[in-house]
Amino acid sequence: xxKELFDSMQKQMTPSPEVRAALTEKxxxxxxxxxxxWKKYTALAACAALVVGxxxxxxxxxxxxxxxxxxxxxxxxxxxxxxxGYIPENATTATGGSEGSDQDMGMTPxxxxxxxxxxxxxxxxxxxxxxxxxxMTWAKWWKFVDGQKNSEGNDPFNLDSLKMFSQKELYVRxxxxxxxxxxxxxxxxxxxxxxxxxGAEDYQKLMAHFNGAYPDWYGGAYLDESGxxxxxxxxxxxxxxxxxxxxxxxxxxxxTVMFSSCKYSLAQLSELMDRLNALPDSNPECGDxxxxxxxxxxxxxxxxxxxxxxxxxxxxxxxxxxxDDMILVQVGQRATADVGTESPAVSHVMPGGxxxxxDEDLIAVEPYYDGAKYDVEDLPEKLPEEKQPALTVDSIxxxxxxxxxxxxxx
Amino acid sequence: MEALPLRAGGEMDAIIDRYQDMVYGxxxxxxxxxxDADDVFQEVFLAYHQSGKTFRDEEHRKAWLLxxxxxxxxxxxxxxxxxxxxxxSEREDTPVQFREPEENQxxxxxxxxxxxxxxxxxxxxxxxxxxxxxxxxxxIRPGAVRMRLTRGRExxxxxxxxxxxxx
Numbered sequence: 266x267x268k269e270l271f272d273s274m275q276k277q278m279t280p281s282p283e284v285r286a287a288l289t290e291k292x293x294x295x296x297x298x299x300x301x302x303w304k305k306y307t308a309l310a311a312c313a314a315l316v317v318g319x320x321x322x323x324x325x326x327x328x329x330x331x332x333x334x335x336x337x338x339x340x341x342x343x344x345x346x347x348x349x350g351y352i353p354e355n356a357t358t359a360t361g362g363s364e365g366s367d368q369d370m371g372m373t374p375x376x377x378x379x380x381x382x383x384x385x386x387x388x389x390x391x392x393x394x395x396x397x398x399x400x401m402t403w404a405k406w407w408k409f410v411d412g413q414k415n416s417e418g419n420d421p422f423n424l425d426s427l428k429m430f431s432q433k434e435l436y437v438r439x440x441x442x443x444x445x446x447x448x449x450x451x452x453x454x455x456x457x458x459x460x461x462x463x464g465a466e467d468y469q470k471l472m473a474h475f476n477g478a479y480p481d482w483y484g485g486a487y488l489d490e491s492g493x494x495x496x497x498x499x500x501x502x503x504x505x506x507x508x509x510x511x512x513x514x515x516x517x518x519x520x521t522v523m524f525s526s527c528k529y530s531l532a533q534l535s536e537l538m539d540r541l542n543a544l545p546d547s548n549p550e551c552g553d554x555x556x557x558x559x560x561x562x563x564x565x566x567x568x569x570x571x572x573x574x575x576x577x578x579x580x581x582x583x584x585x586x587x588x589d590d591m592i593l594v595q596v597g598q599r600a601t602a603d604v605g606t607e608s609p610a611v612s613h614v615m616p617g618g619x620x621x622x623x624d625e626d627l628i629a630v631e632p633y634y635d636g637a638k639y640d641v642e643d644l645p646e647k648l649p650e651e652k653q654p655a656l657t658v659d660s661i662x663x664x665x666x667x668x669x670x671x672x673x674x675x
Numbered sequence: 676m677e678a679l680p681l682r683a684g685g686e687m688d689a690i691i692d693r694y695q696d697m698v699y700g701x702x703x704x705x706x707x708x709x710x711d712a713d714d715v716f717q718e719v720f721l722a723y724h725q726s727g728k729t730f731r732d733e734e735h736r737k738a739w740l741l742x743x744x745x746x747x748x749x750x751x752x753x754x755x756x757x758x759x760x761x762x763x764s765e766r767e768d769t770p771v772q773f774r775e776p777e778e779n780q781x782x783x784x785x786x787x788x789x790x791x792x793x794x795x796x797x798x799x800x801x802x803x804x805x806x807x808x809x810x811x812x813x814x815i816r817p818g819a820v821r822m823r824l825t826r827g828r829e830x831x832x833x834x835x836x837x838x839x840x841x842x
Contacts, residue, residue, distance in 0.1 A: 271801050274778050278700035278771075284713045285695070288720055292687055296725050 340582035342574055342594035372401045384422045399431040467494040467517040474516045484527035485562025497527040527565035534560050551578045567592045681730045698744050704797040705748035707786055715747045741812040784834040792827030795820050
């Protein structure tokens with residue numbers, strides 16, 4: 266019964282024919298697109314901009330009063346083992362402000378000349394020493410002088426002892442672009458073994474083609490352990506394109522040149538070197554701690570040695586090297602020419618990537634004559650010329666048994 | 676049951692024929708007068724036509740129409756423009772009239788209920804929806820539907836002196 270009542274009521278709850286007809290007419294009309302509420306969107310955008318602006322201003326104010334050092338990118342660095350014996354000296358001079366506070370300052374050529382004259386060196390010895398290129402500092406000079414005063418020799422201030430000291434203690438400034446490989450090394454040594462010489466000749470031919478302007482694909486070159494020239498090609502070049510390799514082989518006229526890939530071109534590294542070279546003048550605070558820097562073409566990076574590290578120079582280096590792989594920063598590195606120590610110090614890398622040879626290489630190879638190959642009874646009209654060592658020594662140091670570290674062979 | 680296209684907008688006449696009584700009855704129950712129910716009825720099917728919505732099945736379509744009817748009814752009755760411009764006397768001038776006296780009696784009792792009780796009673800007794808379906812349409816829990824049905828029935832029994840609304 267109830268259901269019948271409800272059904273009856275439901276049947277009476279129906280729209281009138283007029284309403285149904287009006288709905289049918291509305292349905293036949295094209296659908297009106299709902300207007301875009303631009304005012305609403307504009308108001309929302311304004312509110313969002315206001316919130317973002319207020320937040321930015323708030324953060325800026327916050328940073329001004331509470332600077333967050335961690336937000337400022339700084340360059341990475343490595344600390345080397347000699348740190349304990351080297352840094353304290355510089356730390357004292359850097360923070361002392363007392364007597365001797367200038368001991369970490371580099372000596373000008375005039376300063377060095379005057380100081381060497383004071384202890385008895387001759388003008389010729391001074392010129393010879395300065396031609397090597399060691400960057401003497403006041404601290405190291407007084408260390409040398411004190412050491413020699415306490416020695417037992419009759420002539421403590423001779424040139425060889427100074428050279429030996431310099432080899433162990435001093436950096437060689439390597440700020441310039443790689444010069445043509447002359448074979449000269451700090452200390453008057455030279456590259457003497459024949460395989461290295463062959464690679465060096467290839468390198469010189471390559472440099473002659475570049476004529477000081479490095480192409481973008483060239484990432485540097487170095488001699489590998491067997492003395493062969495290895496040319497670095499920038500990774501962006503198509504590895505399948507062998508035209509560069511063929512061109513280099515054609516330039517050098519050698520079939521022993523090898524190739525490897527690298528990230529940065531030598532032009533990029535050189536440009537960064539220019540900026541590093543200018544840094545001591547533009548930023549003396551940075552220059553005070555920059556001991557030596559140079560391009561290591563084998564590692565395809567610049568190696569920079571700092572006497573001590575501070576946030577200021579690390580921030581500057583981070584700006585110069587945003588990807589943190591173009592400069593290797595070493596702190597406390599005693600960059601020496603002591604070949605007995607395996608170290609990636611700057612001074613170990615010659616211009617052109619040639620590594621400093623071992624002690625044995627420092628001894629000149631005597632000329633020899635390979636006449637044994639010929640029949641002495643049927644000699645040719647002209648004998649083959651004597652083969653000379655790779656590079657001749659311009660001046661042979663005088664023998665001084667008391668101080669020299671080597672003796673002539675009998 | 677006749678198969679209808681599940682995509683909104685197609686075969687509108689068939690869709691309106693099938694669901695117009697349901698939509699109009701709910702709108703009338705919710706608004707209480709035929710003028711507003713006419714507006715809601717038209718708005719619901721226009722919205723259906725323009726939505727382009729695709730439904731899983733007929734139950735889905737039915738639930739969508741009921742839910743839209745509730746929303747449109749609320750929008751019509753709560754609009755500030757309507758509250759300010761439509762005098763109460765106009766609504767009283769167009770009362771819903773049924774043929775039988777007992778029908779008018781039941782309708783009057785139903786309209787005297789609060790909205791929370793009125794809609795579940797209508798959907799349960801007139802549209803014969805389950806408590807689960809009513810819960811979905813009104814967006815409340817089934818337990819709340821059962822509670823409102825119980826209280827609504829009690830109030831109607833009091834008003835109708837025990838007639839029509841049994842358990």
